[in-house]
Amino acid sequence: MTVEKNESLTQHLKDLRSCLIKSTWAVAIFTCVAYYYSEFIFDFLRNPAIKYLPNGGLVFTHPMDKFMAHLKIAVFTGIIAAAPFWLYQIWSFVAPGLYQKEKKYAANFILSGTLLFLVGVSFSYFLVLPTAFEFLFNFGSTIDKPMITISEYMNFVVQMSLMFGVSFELPLILVMLGITGIVSADFLRKQRRVSWLILAVLSAFLTPTPDALSMFMMLIPMLILFEIAIFLVARVEKKSTDEVVTEI
Secondary structure (H helix, E strand, C coil): CHHHHHHHHHHHHHHHHHHHHHHHHHHHHHHHHHHHCHHHHHHHHHHHHHHHCCCCCCECCCCCHHHHHHHHHHHHHHHHHCHHHHHHHHHHHHHHHCCHHHHCCHHHHHHHHHHHHHHHHHHHHHHHHHHHHHHHHCCCCCCCCCCCEHHHHHHHHHHHHHHHHHHCCHHHHHHHHHHCCCCCHHHHHHCHHHHHHHHHHHHHHHCCCCCHHHHHHHHHHHHHHHHHHHHHHHHHHHHHHHHHHHHC
C-alpha cells in the first residue's frame, strides 16, 4: 500500500513538472514575440500616468533599467497571451481526478478562465490604474512634482494587473470546487460573512499600494464575483440533480 502511494505521489509530481515545463515554454514563446513589440506595449502601459509626468516620460537611474523594463513587459505580455495554454495545463493536471461527466467542462474552464483573466487585467488598466494615479499624484501639495522611475512604475503596473487578473478567477475556482462536490451553494451562503472577511484581507494583501482606494477597488469586484459564483454553483448543482433524475 505504501509503495503504491509513493508511486502515485511520484507520478503526480512528474505530471506537475510536465505541466509547469509546458506552461513555461508557452509563456517563453509568447514573450519572445512580445519583446519585438515591447516599445509599442511600453507606450500603451505608460498612458495611464503620462499626464502626471512633467517631461512626458519616465526616468531611469541605472543603465540596465530600460532594458529590464522592456524584458519585464515582454514576460508580462507573454503570461497574458499564453493564458489559454497554461489554463489547459492546469486542467490537464486536475482532469485525471475528475469523473467522466466532469471532464466535459474542459472547454468551458479554459474559455472562462481566459476571459476572466483578461477582464481582470483590463479592469486594472482602464479603471483601477487611472483612478489610483489620480488619487496618488494629486495627493497633498501641488508644489512637489513626480519623477517616477521606469522600474518602479512597471513593477507597480505589472503587479497590479496580474493581481487583478488572478483575483478575477475566483468564480471559476469556486465553480470547479462546486462541480467536484468540494463546496456547495448552501455552504458558500452560510460562510458568506467569513468569505467576505477573507476577501477583504486578500484585497489588502494583493494590491501593491497600501491605500484604501486600491484595496476597495479590488474588494468590490471580488465580492460581486463571489456572489456570481454562488449563483453558478447553485445552477451546476441543479443541473446535476436534473441529470440524475433523468437517468433514474
